[in-house]
Amino acid sequence: MALSTHVSCAKRGRFVTALQDVTWKDAAVVAILVVVVAPGRHALSRLKKELVIWLVTTGRDRRPQAVPVWFLWDGRSFLIYAQPGVKVRHVRANPYVELHLNSDAVGDDVVRASGYATIPKSQRPAHRELAYVRKYRDQIEGLGMTAESFAEQYRYPIRVRRLRFH
Numbered sequence: 795m796a797l798s799t800h801v802s803c804a805k806r807g808r809f810v811t812a813l814q815d816v817t818w819k820d821a822a823v824v825a826i827l828v829v830v831v832a833p834g835r836h837a838l839s840r841l842k843k844e845l846v847i848w849l850v851t852t853g854r855d856r857r858p859q860a861v862p863v864w865f866l867w868d869g870r871s872f873l874i875y876a877q878p879g880v881k882v883r884h885v886r887a888n889p890y891v892e893l894h895l896n897s898d899a900v901g902d903d904v905v906r907a908s909g910y911a912t913i914p915k916s917q918r919p920a921h922r923e924l925a926y927v928r929k930y931r932d933q934i935e936g937l938g939m940t941a942e943s944f945a946e947q948y949r950y951p952i953r954v955r956r957l958r959f960h
Contacts, residue, residue: 833959837905840895841867845933849874849952850892851884851911859884864933865893866926871955872909875920875948882950885911891954909957917951920944 833841850860859880866873872893876882885891889912895905920926921941927934934944 833905833907836903837959838869840903840905844895845930846896847872847874848894848896849881850894851881851888852890853880853884853887856888864926864930866923866929868925871953871957872907873917873923873926874952874954875926875945876950876952877948878950881952882913885913885952893954906960907954907957908960909954911952911954913950914953917953920948920951 845864846862847865848860849863849865850858852858861881863874863876863881874881889910891909891911893907893909897904917923921944927941931941934941937944939947
C-alpha cells in the first residue's frame, strides 16, 4: 500500500514542497529523517559566523518572547549566557524553545531550529568558555566589561539540545 506524503525543505530561503509516494515501511524512515535533518552547509556557515540569534521562549502564561542573544554553536547544541530574569524563568517553566537567525531583507535565507533548553549547573562560566570569549571579546569590551565581569552578570548558561532544524 502506498501513501502520499508532503516533504518540505528550505532552499535558499524559499520553501519547496514535493509530493513523494512511499510505502508504509518507508514512512517510518521518512518520519525519522524529517526529525533529525541537520542544517545544510550554508546554514552551518551562518551559525558559525553570525553574532546574534533570536531565542523564543514562553513561560507559564504561554506568551512567546523573542529576544536577540549571543550564542555559541558547537555543531550539536547552542550555548547562550543569560542574566537573571525572564529568559531564565521561561526556560525553567517551559524548556521548549525556538531559535532563528535574521533573514535577508526580503525574508529569504531563513535558518530556524527548535529544541529543548536546560540550565546546566556543570557548564563553565562564560569567561572560561574560550570559544565564546574569542567570538565575543570585542563586543564584551565594547560594553566596557571584561570577560570576568560579563560572566558575573550573565551567570546562567542556557544549553539548547535535541534540535530540529526547519
